[in-house]
Amino acid sequence: MKRLLLIPLLIVALACGCIGGNDDKELTIYTYDSFVAEWGPGPTVVPMFEEKYGITVNIVSMGSSGDMISRAILEKDDPKADILLGINDVQMYRAFSEDVLAEYRPDAYEMIPDHLVMDDQWRLTPFDYGYMAIVYDSQKVDNPPTSFEDLKDERWKDSLIVEDPRTSSPGLSFMLWTVAAYGDDFDDYWRAIDDSILTVAPSWNTAYYGMFMEGEAPMVVSYSTSPAYHLEYEDTDRYKSVIFEEGGFVQIEGAGIVNGAEHEDAAKKFIDFMLTEEFQRELPLTQFMLPVNPNVELPASYEIVKTTDDVLDLDRTLLATHLDTWTDDWIAAIGG
Amino acid sequence: MLARGRHALLAALAIAFALAIGAPLLSVFLSGIGGGGSLAPFFSILESGYYRDVIAFTFGQAALSVAVTLVVGLPGAYVFANYSFRGREQMLALATVPFVLPSVLVVLGFVIFFGNSGVVNTALMGLFNLESPPLRILYSWRAIVLAHSFYNIPLVFRLVSAVWSQLDERMREAAYNVGASRWDVFRDIEFPLIRQSVLSCALLTFMYSFTSFAIVLALGGARYTTIEVAIYNLAMFRGAYGLSSALALLQIAFLAVVVWLYMGVRVHGGAQGVRIKRSFTSLARWQKAGITAYAGCVGAFLFGPLASIVGESLRRTVHGETTYTLAWYKELFFPDTQGFIGASPPQAIVNSITFAVLAMAISVGVGLAAAYLLNGPLRGRGVMGVATMLPLGISTVTLALGYIVIGNRLGVDVSFWAIVLIHAIISVPFSVRTLSSSLAAIDTRLVEAAQGVGASRLRAFFSIEVPLLKGGLIAAAVFSFAISLGELAAAFMLYGGRYTTIPIYIYRYIGGYRFGSAAAMGVVLMAVSAVSFYVIDRMGARMQF
Known part of the structure; x- marks a missing residue:
């Protein structure tokens, strides 16, 4: 009798994607406008991530990064986003003081040079500077x-x-x-x-x-x-x-996981993905910023x-x- | 019966006002971003020498902007109202374009035209063999005043000429027949008729300049701070919400006082009828020369910066060599890039027009209802007059945040309608003033006569007042359309990557170093607005009742 009950429960749980906690199929990222521009990194790196992990990314442009932080503060009690992408080190204190970001230190953190680490508690992971x-x-x-x-x-x-x-x-x-x-x-x-x-x-x-x-x-x-x-x-x-x-x-730019994010595991995967070479090598010619991953080879125009x-x-x-x-x-x- | 209809209309407007403006502002306030409720910040503002200077400068530059706008704009309004000439409608449509430009394009146009190495200075230096640029207009208060006039002169052209062109020709002739001079006719017949619309222009220009933000920062530099700049600085930058809310309330209070004073001046009636537009051939030579000189100067002032942007959109510099090309336009309409998140540039044009049409419809409808009430026997006219102008003193960013809070609470995506509503809200003051001053110029005896022969009030309104309002309706539609088309801040916060508009694209291109495409998109914005204004003018002129 008990086993019979277990099966439908299992099915429901699987359908919800909450078994094992790492079956998120969705991810919502707030970012600023130039990240999603045609020539920005968004149109390239987002499909890459989706294909690699089978996670559908809902990327929402918030205008400027200041607008994005205001929005996250407004939604603090009922967060809609899993990741805030594109907060720089001179505005991050606003997000910190309102406690909208959760701590997560990515696996590959050690390769990031010390002077580029934004936060001791890793509420933000740097991706370019x-x-x-x-x-x-x-x-x-x-x-x-x-x-x-x-x-x-x-x-x-x-x-x-x-x-x-x-x-x-x-x-x-x-x-x-x-x-x-x-x-x-x-x-x-x-x-x-x-x-x-x-x-x-x-x-x-x-x-x-x-x-x-x-x-x-x-x-x-x-x-x-x-x-x-x-x-x-x-x-x-x-x-x-x-x-x-x-x-x-x-000036360093980072991304962080929203406190109380619905798809926390997918968010962690994305933060890890941000530090990989395939993501990082897109940055120099889309963001015109330097990648934090020191192994990335820079394009020829960066000689200047x-x-x-x-x-x-x-x-x-x-x-x-x-x-x-x-x-x-x-x-x-x-x-x- | 009549009073009940008015009261129902008033109640409907009040509820709409509370829902569309009050609710979002309140929700921002309650969410904690709005800040506290103590009186202390008011005292610290009024006691501070710094903020007193800011307030004084805000008033000063706004007053000066009004003066320059009227002095430069009124002769043009006279010409547009009194003369028919080839290309008149096209000219009027083009002359309205400055009104839509996002500030970054105005700065670009001004820099290319008036800048130290700009068109005017280069020409003067060549002409008089000068070593350094003689005209140092930019980066001073002069540039701020000039840019505010650049934005608002089209307002004078349209609003005042709409009323001026309704002057009854027979009144003028009668006056001349009894020996009145040209000046007598202006003072006793024309001025009473246009006074209300001139005052409306003055009020709108004042409020626009009073709350100006980007232009003040960009063309004046950090040395000049208006109240709006100080509010932004306190709220967005420092998180000093208490102080910034206090300053925002003070700004609204100042504006309310100005509107209140304006509402005290109430002019009614005038001799209205059919104005016969004259052709230039009837003019004396000195008059023609005067009009030509005026048109040359004002034309250069209004179109110089616009033409500069067009020039910029056709230029490409590769390897140090400048060529002229349509490549930037090709990039807009046939981009190489594959992936789009959200709208492509052509879709953005459609989005912009959609928002503008919807916002225009709402704004003109609300404006018509409010103008009708304001010109009638209404208790609390003053309060209502002030309320309809206040959207000019409310930050669109705060409104946008409010709609986001409400949308999240209700669990619906409000982006699209929030953009439409905010665009409608910020253009309502223009619609109300435009329509109200046209309505005020209507001879009430006509309405009484109609009612005397048995027409209902509603019937009289549509058969007498609305046709006479044609000019005002067209102007209200054009300005609402223009305001929506050029708005950036609220759309930028709300579009969520989907409802990309033309101004958003312009900013996006600049941020990505795509300067040529940015200029080309700017030209697209100018073209879309000029064509739309022309269409609205034509459709309005053909409107039958």
């Missing part, structure tokens, strides 16, 4: 500034476009780079380069596309990978980058990408407590 850099137009600038100090020189009057740290993540990373280099006196540094700055743009889009590409100023704050795009698709090495001598600064081992350290957990003061100081320095 980029060095902050000044990108310049070599047709207008022969000798770019090589250090923060150089930038104070009056020959750079109105020469640099920066992004607003309040509205742009490269802008925030650049401000933090100056914090890492100058400590609490970083606002004095901003006062010193005020004349060199043409304008503070609200977004990378406006700065790079709207202004820099139109020749408004010969230098713009971007990533050291930007010139690789122009080399790969426009066949020109006109645009080059420089990382300042005081030391580099990286500057990197450095001398990376300035800034404890990202300080953001939760110090960001307000830093931006207030920055606003005061920039004359807002």
Whole structure:
């Protein structure tokens, strides 16, 4: 009698996919728009994952990564997503303080270089990163500034476009780079380069596309990978980058499993998959960021990408407590 | 009977308002993102010198934007209302295009046209042999004011000319016959008629500039902060929800006061009839020269940045060599890439038009009902007038979050209708003001006469007022359509990868370094809007009652 009951139970359990806990057939990923763009990594890596594991991925674009975090916070009590993909190290504290991410350390974690580990508790697993850099137009600038100090020189009057740290993540990373280099006196540094700055743009889009590409100023704050795009698709090495001598600064992007995710096991598989070479080698030419997996061979156009081992350290957990003061100081320095 | 109909309509509007705006805002507030309910943040804002400066700058630049918009726009409205010339309709459709452009394209257009190495400066430098660019407009408050005017001048063209062109020709002739001067005719006959619509333009431009965000940051730089920028900074960046909610409420309060003052000025009537449009040939030479000079300057100001974007979409630089090509357009419509997650570019065009048509229908319907009530004997007109304008002071991002919360709670996917509703909500103020000022210009004696011979109020409304409203209806439809077509922030949050729109594609292309495709998509946006405006104009003109 008991055995008879067991069979239908087994069937029901199998149909639910909850036996053994690793039979999830579905996975919902929230990400930002450029990940799902035609030329983004999404259209390539998602089918790869689906085929490999027989899991159907429901990938939902949330617009910007800031929108994605807000959405996850809103859904905290009843999460719809299993994975948040594309949170960077200067905005992750928002997700951490609202406790929307669960801990998971992928099996291959040891190959990730120490300075790219985002979180000791592994609520986020890094998948790509980029060095902050000044990108310049070599047709207008022969000798770019090589250090923060150089930038104070009056020959750079109105020469640099920066992004607003309040509205742009490269802008925030650049401000933090100056914090890492100058400590609490970083606002004095901003006062010193005020004349060199043409304008503070609200977004990378406006700065790079709207202004820099139109020749408004010969230098713009971007990533050291930007010139690789122009080399790969426009066949020109006109645009080059420089990382300042005081030391580099990286921006890291990661993905994490949502606290209370319905398909936790599928999510773990995806996080593991993100670190494999087949996923990682798609990143350089889709995201124009460097893969965290050091075994991936970079495309030829990446010969123009500057990197450095001398990376300035800034404890990202300080953001939760110090960001307000830093931006207030920055606003005061920039004359807002 | 009459009063009951009005009250039922009012109740319906109030319920719609509560459901479409109140509920999502409340759900965001309750979900904890909205922040607390104490008075302390208000005091800290008003005591802070920094925020006082922000508030003063917000008012100042908005007032200046209104002044420039009216001074530049009114002569154009006069020309569009009084003269018939070849290509008039096409011109009007094109002149409305600036109204839809996403801010990043306006910045691009301004940089290419007014920038340090832009068209104007390069030309001036060549002409006068100058070493450095003479016009330093960008990255200052001047650029902010100029861009706000660029956006809002089309509003003046349409709204004011719609009313101006209804002036009864016989009144003017009668006035001239008794020896009135041109100035007398303007002051005593034309100005009373158009006053309401000029004020409406002033109000809409003021509110638009007051809550401006991306333009202020992009063209002014970080040195200039409006209240809207400060709200964003506090909420999205710092998580200081209490302070940001307080600032958002203050902003709404300021706007409410401005609308309240506006509602106090109530003008009714005017001499309405058939305006006969004159041709240019009847003009004296100096008049023709004046109109030509004006059209040249304003045309360059409005179309220069637009043409710059078209130029950008045709240029390709490979290996340092610039060629002119249609390749970017080919990439839009026949992309090489295989995989699409969500909509392809042609589907995005369809999506954008679908959203715009639906939002337009809702917005014009609500606008018509509200305008009718506002022009009638209604207690609490002021409150209603303020309420219909407030969507201009509400953040679309907050509304979008609210719809997401509600959708999750109900367990339904609300993305599509949430986008439609938000687009309709933000265009309602334009519909209401446009229709209300057209309605205000109607001679009430006509309606009374109709009722006097036995027509019901509803019958009189449709047979007398609605036909006279034609110009206002067309303008309301065009602006609602345009606002939806150009909206990015809410659609970006809600589209979920499926309902990709044209502005989303533009941002996506830029983010992926596809600058040529971005410009081409920008041109597609301009073309879709110009054609749509033209179609709406034509259909509106043929509308029979």
